[in-house]
Amino acid sequence: MIKVYDLVYTLLNNVYYEDTGKYANTNKAYGVSILIPTYSSWQNYNGYDQYNLLKINQDTYWYYFVQRFAYYTQY
Amino acid sequence: MTISVNIVDRSLTKDNQRGPSGINKIELYIDMTKVMESTTSSLTYVWATEQYKDGYHTIMTKSYDNVGNVGIVSVGVRVVNAEWLFLVYLDGDNDLEKFAIQDMNEMEMVGSTNKIKILVLFDRIPGYDTSNGDWNNARLYYVTKDYDANNINSVLIKDYNELDMSDTNTLKDFIIYGMTNYSAKKACLVFWNHGDGVYPRSPSKDDVQRGIAWDNTTPGYPWNCLTIDKVIIALESARQVTGKKIDAINMDACLTQMFEVAWEWQYGTDYLVGSEAIVPGYGNDYYTLLYHLTQNPTMTPSQFAKTIVDDYYAFYNGKDDTTYSYIKLGSTFDTVKSKFAVFAKALYEADDNQMAIIKNVWNNVTYFDKTEL
Numbered sequence: 436m437i438k439v440y441d442l443v444y445t446l447l448n449n450v451y452y453e454d455t456g457k458y459a460n461t462n463k464a465y466g467v468s469i470l471i472p473t474y475s476s477w478q479n480y481n482g483y484d485q486y487n488l489l490k491i492n493q494d495t496y497w498y499y500f501v502q503r504f505a506y507y508t509q510y
Numbered sequence: 511m512t513i514s515v516n517i518v519d520r521s522l523t524k525d526n527q528r529g530p531s532g533i534n535k536i537e538l539y540i541d542m543t544k545v546m547e548s549t550t551s552s553l554t555y556v557w558a559t560e561q562y563k564d565g566y567h568t569i570m571t572k573s574y575d576n577v578g579n580v581g582i583v584s585v586g587v588r589v590v591n592a593e594w595l596f597l598v599y600l601d602g603d604n605d606l607e608k609f610a611i612q613d614m615n616e617m618e619m620v621g622s623t624n625k626i627k628i629l630v631l632f633d634r635i636p637g638y639d640t641s642n643g644d645w646n647n648a649r650l651y652y653v654t655k656d657y658d659a660n661n662i663n664s665v666l667i668k669d670y671n672e673l674d675m676s677d678t679n680t681l682k683d684f685i686i687y688g689m690t691n692y693s694a695k696k697a698c699l700v701f702w703n704h705g706d707g708v709y710p711r712s713p714s715k716d717d718v719q720r721g722i723a724w725d726n727t728t729p730g731y732p733w734n735c736l737t738i739d740k741v742i743i744a745l746e747s748a749r750q751v752t753g754k755k756i757d758a759i760n761m762d763a764c765l766t767q768m769f770e771v772a773w774e775w776q777y778g779t780d781y782l783v784g785s786e787a788i789v790p791g792y793g794n795d796y797y798t799l800l801y802h803l804t805q806n807p808t809m810t811p812s813q814f815a816k817t818i819v820d821d822y823y824a825f826y827n828g829k830d831d832t833t834y835s836y837i838k839l840g841s842t843f844d845t846v847k848s849k850f851a852v853f854a855k856a857l858y859e860a861d862d863n864q865m866a867i868i869k870n871v872w873n874n875v876t877y878f879d880k881t882e883l
Binding site: 438439441442445446448449450451452453454455456457458462463464466467468469470471486488489490491494495496497499500503504507508 | 708765768769770772774816819820822827836843845849869876878
């Protein structure tokens with residue numbers, strides 16, 4: 436939990452956002468998003484996957500989490 | 511500003527008998543500081559006036575002939591630097607062409623001033639919108655003010671053949687041309703087109719293509735776009751030539767305000783402005799945001815980024831479901847990166863119970879894509 440709060444607190448200092456309509460209410464948005472694909476869409480990327488080439492995935496465990504999570508969500 | 515010096519040698523040799531002795535060298539001084547030297551009779555110097563304060567400055571040349579005579583010429587000039595260069599990469603080479611025409615006309619409702627310079631690289635497509643002569647190549651415009659909401663009347667700088675807006679070199683050359691010929695203290699670059707997030711792409715299976723700025727006149731769909739790695743290559747290449755960074759990038763395109771983009775472009779700009787969600791076809795309200803900029807041209811990049819977000823909110827509030835934000839990049843983003851790295855590692859190492867919790871959260875978060883589910 437501490438790790439989530441650390442990240443959220445830091446983001447609040449680095450991201451300024453305004454939302455309208457559903458994104459200001461039920462489907463709240465916070466100014467920055469990230470890819471977390473479903474298992475089926477992850478399967479579509481087989482043979483074409485260049486996501487791991489991005490700097491964020493070179494610098495962190497994010498790609499490995501996404502890969503593991505996609506397989507986890509198939510059940 | 512380009513300074514050109516051409517010395518006509520009318521000096522005589524010391525005995526005043528044998529005619530001009532020839533130019534040995536020329537020195538160019540700005541405010542008594544030597545900035546260039548030439549051993550020929552002429553020189554050309556590109557003066558980056560934005561690095562000097564507004565006001566009066568002295569340009570002086572010292573020319574030396576081959577027998578020791580020195581000629582000095584000095585002139586005073588008044589520098590009034592532009593505050594902002596507003597570069598718009600207006601890719602209308604697709605089904606958004608009519609909105610591109612509209613936005614160009616919105617920009618013309620404000621136009622450039624002596625403090626704000628608006629430069630637009632506008633690529634069109636055959637078909638779709640047939641107005642304004644239905645030209646379908648690419649043109650470079652210096653945007654000037656007019657009250658005609660339908661017709662483009664700005665100054666045409668260059669009339670190209672077709673340009674590939676998905677080519678890194680097209681973007682790089684546009685930035686270099688703008689920042690070299692329309693120098694200003696600060697620069698904002700607008701990407702105008704479809705947007706679709708980041709890699710991965712799987713065009714042969716589900717037609718998912720991830721990037722910005724599709725050029726439909728260029729073969730190879732859906733790969734004929736600028737992916738985020740191509741953009742940073744263009745930004746860095748341009749910076750090597752101009753020596754200046756783009757202060758803010760505004761993404762007038764769908765689905766681009768992502769962690770992955772911010773990470774990739776961290777050192778390409780200081781403020782990344784854009785939308786997590788779909789951007790309506792009308793896009794930014796250029797009249798309002800440029801009006802605000804011209805009313806307060808000394809805005810800092812931070813203030814301008816906030817203005818773009820606030821103007822977007824004001825335009826769509828009560829009309830549509832939208833998001834808009836800015837992310838501080840540059841070295842400031844290092845803190846976000848370090849916190850995110852810890853977070854990502856913790857997620858990767860989660861046990862089965864924690865994964866179940868993560869899946870539950872994932873099922874309830876806001877989803878912005880349009881093709882994957």
